[in-house]
Amino acid sequence: MKTIKWEQWGEETFARARDEGRAVFLWITYRGCRACAQMEEESFADPKIAEKINTQFVPIRVDRDEHPDINRHFQRVFGVMLAKEDGWPLTLFLAPDRTPLYVAAYVPDEARDGMMGLETLLDLVAKKYAEDPEGFAQKGKEALEQLAPRQSIEATQIDPDALSKILSKQIVDVYDSKHGGYGETPKHHHVALLMAALELHTYAGEVEPLHSLRHTLDSMLEAPIWDEDAGGFYCCTLDEAWQIPQQRKSLAENAVLAFVLIRADQALNEGAPHYREAAYRIGDWALRSMKDPASGLCINGVIDGEDDPRIFTAPNALIVMALLTMARSEERYRPDALELLHRLMETMLSGLQLRHQLGTSDATTYLVDYAALGLALLTAYDLTRNEHFLATAGEIAGAAIRRFYDRGFWAVGDGEWNDPTVFVDTTLPSPAATITHVLHRLSKELDEDYAPFVHQTLAVASYQLMRRPIAKAGMAEVALQVYGEGSK
Numbered sequence: 001m002k003t004i005k006w007e008q009w010g011e012e013t014f015a016r017a018r019d020e021g022r023a024v025f026l027w028i029t030y031r032g033c034r035a036c037a038q039m040e041e042e043s044f045a046d047p048k049i050a051e052k053i054n055t056q057f058v059p060i061r062v063d064r065d066e067h068p069d070i071n072r073h074f075q076r077v078f079g080v081m082l083a084k085e086d087g088w089p090l091t092l093f094l095a096p097d098r099t100p101l102y103v104a105a106y107v108p109d110e111a112r113d114g115m116m117g118l119e120t121l122l123d124l125v126a127k128k129y130a131e132d133p134e135g136f137a138q139k140g141k142e143a144l145e146q147l148a149p150r151q152s153i154e155a156t157q158i159d160p161d162a163l164s165k166i167l168s169k170q171i172v173d174v175y176d177s178k179h180g181g182y183g184e185t186p187k188h189h190h191v192a193l194l195m196a197a198l199e200l201h202t203y204a205g206e207v208e209p210l211h212s213l214r215h216t217l218d219s220m221l222e223a224p225i226w227d228e229d230a231g232g233f234y235c236c237t238l239d240e241a242w243q244i245p246q247q248r249k250s251l252a253e254n255a256v257l258a259f260v261l262i263r264a265d266q267a268l269n270e271g272a273p274h275y276r277e278a279a280y281r282i283g284d285w286a287l288r289s290m291k292d293p294a295s296g297l298c299i300n301g302v303i304d305g306e307d308d309p310r311i312f313t314a315p316n317a318l319i320v321m322a323l324l325t326m327a328r329s330e331e332r333y334r335p336d337a338l339e340l341l342h343r344l345m346e347t348m349l350s351g352l353q354l355r356h357q358l359g360t361s362d363a364t365t366y367l368v369d370y371a372a373l374g375l376a377l378l379t380a381y382d383l384t385r386n387e388h389f390l391a392t393a394g395e396i397a398g399a400a401i402r403r404f405y406d407r408g409f410w411a412v413g414d415g416e417w418n419d420p421t422v423f424v425d426t427t428l429p430s431p432a433a434t435i436t437h438v439l440h441r442l443s444k445e446l447d448e449d450y451a452p453f454v455h456q457t458l459a460v461a462s463y464q465l466m467r468r469p470i471a472k473a474g475m476a477e478v479a480l481q482v483y484g485e486g487s488k
Contacts, residue, residue: 029061049119101140172212186238194257255319258282286319295343296343352395378390439451461475462479
């Protein structure tokens with residue numbers, strides 16, 4: 001049976017495509033993606049399709065979690081070329097110089113519902129590339145020009161009072177008043193909006209966003225999206241009422257949700273003990289079921305009842321942050337959290353270079369890891385008042401500035417695709433928002449020299465923040481903390 005001979009992303013693979021005069025078939029996926037699994041089962045399992053991919057193209061498969069820079073770059077390309085929201089899988093055809101030729105998402109094996117079948121698409125792309133490679137690449141070149149960093153920025157003054165009103169209204173507008181949650185199905189937790197709702201309550205006493213948060217948390221805890229047996233939330237549901245969960249649990253998402261639950265209880269003057277108990281169950285799930293005995297770190301999550309055994313820096317840093325936050329009200333989490341932080345630093349940090357994933361030779365570093373570790377170290381300092389944690393957070397933030405910062409923009413990573421991030425949240429607050437929060441804390445606790453990086457970053461984001469902050473709720477939360485301190 002023919003199978004696709006997937007290659008690794010790298011110069012050697014693209015050089016082979018160039019030498020052989022073939023375009024690259026790039027497929028970006030992630031573990032637990034239903035549409036990705038469906039495309040593999042329907043399209044890639046077809047021997048005719050596998051043969052065409054192998055003979056007409058050079059196939060490359062990329063996991064979004066392992067290569068967030070490649071994923072981010074081509075999600076942006078997808079958005080420009082098709083004017084659609086990002087998603088997975090991404091199915092792309094590239095020239096050997098990485099110029100996009102054609103982009104799509106899920107592609108069925110045969111034509112249906114207005115979508116071209118993959119076998120037909122493969123033949124069409126191969127023919128067009130053979131006949132006129134330069135002309136075929138023109139639309140992709142134009143897309144890359146649109147994505148190139150601008151020489152100037154549109155900046156505006158951030159008014160925290162106006163920002164809080166705009167953000168509050170936008171959160172209420174997308175709030176599902178019947179079932180809780182925000183937006184349409186598939187329904188996700190939208191952790192950044194939950195955190196922004198808490199900040200709006202803290203800053204301006206906004207009642208409606210806090211009500212939406214309480215309704216959302218209560219609804220999720222009473223529905224099957226909450227794993228009553230093992231603890232932890234599934235990643236999303238396919239219905240409005242949280243009743244049909246996708247069977248995937250993410251360590252990173254649960255870590256931040258646990259933090260939200262603790263903060264929500266605090267915002268209600270410790271009037272929501274069921275939130276605290278749910279956070280503790282997430283902590284217990286992580287320590288009991290997610291720990292890798294060999295490294296002492298936590299694995300990435302669970303998919304359809306099976307462990308995703310990969311180990312990444314950012315999810316471990318986030319669960320450390322959550323456990324340390326729990327330790328303020330439940331002392332038993334303190335030793336486990338500090339031990340996990342020690343293991344994380346010992347295993348993933350060399351000098352001031354952070355590994356993204358354990359067990360790989362890829363030396364690319366990513367902003368998300370530095371931002372999450374900085375947050376964990378500051379939380380350790382808050383709990384212990386040990387100056388070592390504060391100083392180390394400063395060193396990690398300094399390394400992040402040197403690697404990823406450029407005049408208010410933050411790059412996803414320091415690899416081949418060094419695109420500046422747009423400060424849009426995904427399932428979690430954006431890495432740019434997290435590192436800006438870390439720098440703001442450091443400017444108050446350690447050294448005022450960090451403050452200019454905070455203000456320049458917010459200046460870059462300001463034009464979008466004052467118009468549609470809901471898409472950048474993580475950055476809006478930071479802006480309220482920075483500019484709202486003197487106005488309350």
